[in-house]
Amino acid sequence: MSYVPHGKHLIAGNWVAANETFPSEPTNGEPFSFSRGTPEHVNKAVEAAEEAFATYGWLADEERAKFLETIADEIEARGAAITEIGTAETGLPEARLEGERGRTCGQLRFFAEHIRKGTYLDQRKDEALPDRTPLPRPELQMVQRPIGPVAVFGASNFPLAFSTAGGDTASALAAGCPVVVKGHPAHPGTGELVADAIAAAIDKCDLHPGVFSLVQDGGQAVGKALVEHPLICAVGFTGSLRGGRALFDLCAQRPVPIPFFGELGSINPMFILPQAASARGDEIGKGWAGSLTMGAGQFCTNPGVAVVLDEHADAFIAAAKGALESAENQTMLTSAIADSYQQGAESVAKISGVKALVQNECADREAGAQLYEVDAALWLENKELSEEVFGPLGIVVRAKDTAQVVDIAKSLEGQLTSTLHMDSADMSLAQELMPVLERKAGRLLVNGFPTGVEVADAMVHGGPYPASTNFGATSVGSMSIRRFLRPVCYQNLPAELLPNVLRD
Template sequence: MLSGKHLIAGEWVAGPATFRSSPASGEGAEFANASVAEVDRAVRAAEDAFWSYAALTREARAAFLDRIADEIEARGAELTAIGSAETGLPTARLEGERGRTTGQLRLFASHIRQTGFLDARHDAALPDRKPLPRPDIRMMQRPLGPVAVFGASNFPLAFSTAGGDTASALAAGCTVVVKGHPAHPGTGEIVAQAIDAAIRACGLHPGVFSLVQGVGNDLGAALVQHPLVTAVGFTGSLGGGRALFDLCAKRPVPIPFFGELGSVNPVFLLPAALAARGEAIAQGWAGSLTMGAGQFCTNPGLVLVPEGAAGDAFVAAAQTAVGAIGPQVMLTDGIAAAFRQGAERIASTAGVRAVLTNMCDRRNAAPYVFEVSGEKWLADASLGHEVFGPLGLIVRTRDEAQVIEIAKGLEGQLTCTLQMDAGDTALAQRLMPILERKAGRILANGFPTGVEVCEAMVHGGPYPASTNFGATSVGTLAIRRWLRPVSYQNLPAALLPEEIR
C-alpha cells in the first residue's frame, strides 16, 4: 500500500504540498512534495544516526545490506507492477533490474566482510632510527558522514532508492538521505518500505535512511547545500548534474559531488572487422542502440565507420536492422520531448544526412540514424552532445589519421568500444593510449549496454561523463567514494579501530 508520504527517520511524513505522478499507464497519484523543513529533518536525523551506524562492526553493516536485499525480494511482485505502470518498462526488464539491485547489495555485504576496502596500512615505530626516531603510524579509511543520493529516471531500482549509490554509502558506514525521482515515486516508496523494515529488523537508528520526494530544483538545492551533508551521489543529465556540482563547490565548506552525467559511448569500427563481419556488427549495434528505448547512459550513440563500399554496406545494414525496431515507451513525457528536440537538432544540422527517420508520438520513441563526414564532425562540436534515446550518428572516417584525430578530440566518455579483428591490431594499439584518457571502460568486440556489477568494473570517466574521474558508481570500488583516509600516530590500542589494532 502506498502512503504518498516521505520516510523520515522511521516515520511516514506528509507535508503541506503535493505533486501528482504521471505514469505510463493508469491514473496518477498524489505524493508529498518535500520542503526545506522536511529536508532539514531528514539530514539532521542522518547526522544523529551516523555516530552509531559508523561505529557498527563490518559484519553488522553487511547483515543490514543482506536484509535490505531480502526485504526488496519479498516485495518483488509489487515492485514490478508499480514500476511497469510508472515507467513503461517491461516486466522482464524490471525483474532483471531487481535482481541486479539485490545482487549488488549482497556483493557489497560480502566485500565489506573482508578488510581490503579499508586500505589499512601500518608503519611500525623505529625508536632507534637515526637521526630521528619514527613514530608508530597506522592508517585506514573511515566513513564521511551523511550522504545525499539522487534517484535516476532510467533505473527505478538499480540506480535509485536502494541502488548503487545508496548501497555503497551504507556499506561504507555512511547514513543516507535519498531524493526520489518524480518519474517513479511509488516504486521509490515501496523500496523505502523495504529499507525501513530492514532497519527495524536490525535494530538500527531510524535516521540511517530517509526518503524525501518532490519536484522542482529547490528540493535538490536544499539537500546538497545542507551543512550536514558530506557528499552527494547523482545519476542524471549533464545540465542538472552540473548545476548541483556547482552548488556543492560554492558551499562555505565544499563537498565532493559524484555525478554520472552521460556519454555518447563511441564505437570504433576498424577496417578488418568491417570487412569480415560488418553486417553482424550493424545488427549488434542496432540492438544495443535501441535497448530500453535507448535510455541507457552507456547507449552507443556514435559509431565511426571507414569510407568506402564496406562502410556503405554497414550503413545499409544498420538502416535495415534499426528500422525493424518499432516505437517504445519512454520513461517520462519530458524525456520523450527532449528526445524529439534532440533528433530535430541533429536532422537540421548542415552536412548531416538522414539514414532513418521516424515520427514519434507523445511518450513513444522510434529510432533515428544519421550519417556525417569525419570533417563535419570535427568542425561542429554540437554533434558530440548526447541525445538521450534511440538515436545513432554514424561518422564516416577518411583514413587512420582522421580516426586518431577524432579520438583525440572526444570529450570524456563512460565507454569506448573497439570492433576489431587481428588485422586491426596496429591501429588499435595506436588508439589505446588515447582511449585510456577518454573513458572509464574500454571494450573489444562487444557493446557497452549492460554494466556488470563486479570487483573490476568502472562506471565513470573524465568530465562530462562524470564529475570525478577517479571514481565509479558501479562495482565494489564505488564504496571508496564515501570514505576518507585517517592516520593514527602513537595511539593506544584502546583508541584504534578494531581493524588496525
C-alpha cells in the same frame, strides 16, 4: 493495483505527509498523489542522519553486511508489487524490472561480502622505531573511515539499480554512511515501496532510524537544500549533464566544499576498424541497432556514435539501417524525456550536411529509432553532433582515412565507454588509438557493446568530464565504496582509542 502508495516521505523512521502534492505520471492506470518535498523535510532527514552516524559509522563490518542483506531480503519480499508499480510508472517491461530488481539485490549482497573481506579498509601500519637516528619514528596506523551523511539523487532511467536502494545508496551504507535520498518524480511509488523495504530492514537490525530517509521530489529547492546542507558530506548523482553540473557547482560553492560524484552520461563512441568492417560489417551493424534501441536507448552507456572508414561503411550502415527501420517504437520513461529526445533528433536533422537514413515518427511519450550519417570533416567542425541525445538515436561518422579516425578520437570529450570492433589485421590501428581512447573513457571494450554494466570488482562506470565529475571514481563495482571513505592516520594511540578494526 495490489499496492496503493500512501505518498509520504520516510524521514527517520516516520512516514511524513506534506501540504502540497504532485501527481505521478503512469503509462497506464490512475495517477497517485505524492507529498512534495521541502527544505524543512531535508533538514529533518539530514539532522537524523548525522545523529545516526554516531553509532552507524562505528558498527562492525559484519553488522553492516547483515543490514545490507536484510534490505535485499525485504526488497525481494515486495518483488511482485515493485514490478507492478514500476512498470506502470516507467513503461519498462516486467522482465526488465525483474532483472533490475535482481541486480539491485545482488549489489547489496555484493557489498555485504566485500566489506566482510576487509580489504576495502586499506589498513597500513608502520611500527615504532624508537632507536632510529637521528630521530625516532612513532607508531603509525592508517585505515579508511566513513565520511558521514551522504545525499543520493535517484535516477530516472533505473528506478531500482540507480535509485532509492541502488549502487550509490548500497556503497554508502556499506562504507558506514547514513543516506538521504531525493526521490525521482518519474517513479515515486517505486521509490516509496523500496524505502519501505529499507525501513523494515532498519527495524529488524535494530539500527538508528536516521540511517536512511527518502524525501520525495520537491523541485530545485529540495535538491539545493540537500547539497547545501552543512551536515551532508558527499553527493551521489546519476542524471543529465545540465542538472549534474548545477549541483556540482553548488557543492563547490559551499563554505565547506564537498565532493560531488556525478555520472552524467556520454555518447560512448564505437570505432569499427577496417578489417572488421569488411569481414563482418553487417553483423556489427545489426548488433549496434540492438544495443542502440535497448530500453528505448535510455542507458547512459548507449553507443550513440559509430566511426567507420568510408570505403568499408556500406555493409555496416545497410545492416544498421534495416534493423532500425523495423524497430518498433517504445515508451519512454517520462513525457519530458520523450520531448527532449524528439528535440534532440530534430536538432541533429537540421544541421546542414547531415544525411537522414532512418526517421521513425515519434508521438507523445513514444520514441522511434533515428539514424543519421555525416562525414568526418563535418563531425570535427560541429560540436553539437558530439552531444548526447538520450534515446535510440545513432550517428555514423564516415572517415576518409585512418588519420581522420585518429583525429575523431582525439576530438572526443570524456566518455563512460569507448569500443573497438576489430580483427587481428586491425591491430596496428588499434594500437595507435589506444593511448588516445584510454585518456577519454573509463571503460574500453573490444568486439562488444557497452550497454550493460557488470557489478564486479574490476568495473569502472565513470570517466573524464563530462562523463562524470570525478575521473578517479566509479559508481558501479566494489571500488565505488571509496567515494564515501577517507584515510585517517593514528599516531601512538592507545588501543582503547582506535577503531575496532585496528584493535585486532
